[in-house]
Amino acid sequence: MGRAGAPPSIASRKGSRKRGRLRTTRIAAFVSLAVLLALAPAAAQRSAQEPTESRNPLGRDAAAVEAGDELFHERCAVCHGQQAEGAMASNLAVARSVSRGSEAGLFKLIRAGIPGTEMPPQPDLPEGRLWQLVSYLRSLAHPAEQPPVPGNVAAGQAVFQRAGCAGCHVVNGAGGFLGPALDSIGVRRDSDKIREDLLDPSAELAEGFGTVVVETAGGETLEGVLKNEDSFTLLVMTADGGIKTFQRKQLRSVHTPQRSQMPADYGQRLGPEEVQDLLAFLDRQRDPFVPVRRGFGNY
Numbered sequence: 001m002g003r004a005g006a007p008p009s010i011a012s013r014k015g016s017r018k019r020g021r022l023r024t025t026r027i028a029a030f031v032s033l034a035v036l037l038a039l040a041p042a043a044a045q046r047s048a049q050e051p052t053e054s055r056n057p058l059g060r061d062a063a064a065v066e067a068g069d070e071l072f073h074e075r076c077a078v079c080h081g082q083q084a085e086g087a088m089a090s091n092l093a094v095a096r097s098v099s100r101g102s103e104a105g106l107f108k109l110i111r112a113g114i115p116g117t118e119m120p121p122q123p124d125l126p127e128g129r130l131w132q133l134v135s136y137l138r139s140l141a142h143p144a145e146q147p148p149v150p151g152n153v154a155a156g157q158a159v160f161q162r163a164g165c166a167g168c169h170v171v172n173g174a175g176g177f178l179g180p181a182l183d184s185i186g187v188r189r190d191s192d193k194i195r196e197d198l199l200d201p202s203a204e205l206a207e208g209f210g211t212v213v214v215e216t217a218g219g220e221t222l223e224g225v226l227k228n229e230d231s232f233t234l235l236v237m238t239a240d241g242g243i244k245t246f247q248r249k250q251l252r253s254v255h256t257p258q259r260s261q262m263p264a265d266y267g268q269r270l271g272p273e274e275v276q277d278l279l280a281f282l283d284r285q286r287d288p289f290v291p292v293r294r295g296f297g298n299y
């Protein structure tokens with residue numbers, strides 16, 4: 001019996017030695033974690049929440065969408081619902097930050113969370129994983145899931161021309177550049193949102209198409225869409241589609257009012273039937289989704 005009892009005691013001693021070694025590695029890990037944490041604030045400040053690339057390198061790649069879907073299940077579905085359809089937190093398939101803003105903006109939002117709300121930051125996810133989430137969320141804005149918007153599409157196209165929309169918006173490869181291209185608008189936005197854009201354009205400005213008002217040293221005031229800026233210069237697109245460069249130091253003032261360059265009176269100029277036909281026409285603009293890029297590019 002004594003001999004039979006021996007092995008367990010050896011085993012348990014071995015076991016405790018193993019546990020001892022485990023403890024040492026844990027301590028080592030703890031120390032390096034502490035060092036990392038001490039360095040973290042500096043590193044975090046440097047990289048902020050910015051991704052290294054401004055566009056999603058994964059795009060709508062099917063494998064990326066699927067991996068993003070899985071990750072979404074693990075981390076996000078508890079609040080946003082299994083298909084992001086909304087539960088305790090909002091429906092992300094129609095959320096503005098998903099369907100409208102830039103990919104980099106969505107990346108930053110997911111990484112940083114929304115301070116002051118339940119929306120948590122994701123500091124531990126590497127960039128590649130965050131982009132997978134972006135790929136997944138973007139894939140939700142899929143046209144097939146919405147029934148076609150009722151209305152006369154051909155009549156809507158005529159309204160689009162008559163009302164001067166094409167002067168500022170590209171559709172079918174032709175049109176102006178002051179506003180965003182609309183050839184994938186039917187994929188990116190649901191019809192209620194497009195109606196809002198149309199009737200109350202200043203409620204929310206499409207990213208990269210905000211208004212800027214500058215006053216030159218000579219007292220001349222000029223406004224347009226701010227296409228690009230750095231510490232020294234501003235690039236402004238004016239209503240005629242021309243681009244003007246301003247040196248900041250030569251300007252008396254620069255304002256960016258929450259006011260769209262798009263006319264605000266379409267609600268009065270167009271009858272309800274014209275609006276409905278226009279919405280039907282815009283709903284059919286379903287070129288593959290290409291996200292907003294800041295700067296000169298439209299889509």
Ligand code: HEC
Nearest residue numbers: 075076079089090095096097098110117118119120122133
């Ligand atoms: C504990 C709950 C919770 C979790 C987990 C969570 N969120 Fe959120 N999320 C919120 C809340 C709350 C808001 C802001 C208010 C709202 O949209 O209901 C929000 C907002 C958002 C928005 C902006 C929506 C808009 O209307 O513009 C996005 C995008 C988003 N979350 C993505 C994610 C992703 C991706 C994950 C997983 C990595 C995630 N969330 C995990 C609670 C959560």
Ligand code: HEC
Nearest residue numbers: 163164165168178179180197201204205206209260261262
């Ligand atoms: C003078 C130029 C101008 C005209 C004319 C104009 N728009 Fe716009 N539109 C803009 C600008 C600039 C924006 C971006 C700022 C904003 O969100 O309001 C915009 C935004 C939009 C958006 C939102 C796009 C997005 O990506 O979120 C829609 C939809 C739209 N316009 C539709 C129309 C329609 C339909 C007409 C004609 C009835 C029209 N616009 C006429 C300049 C114009």
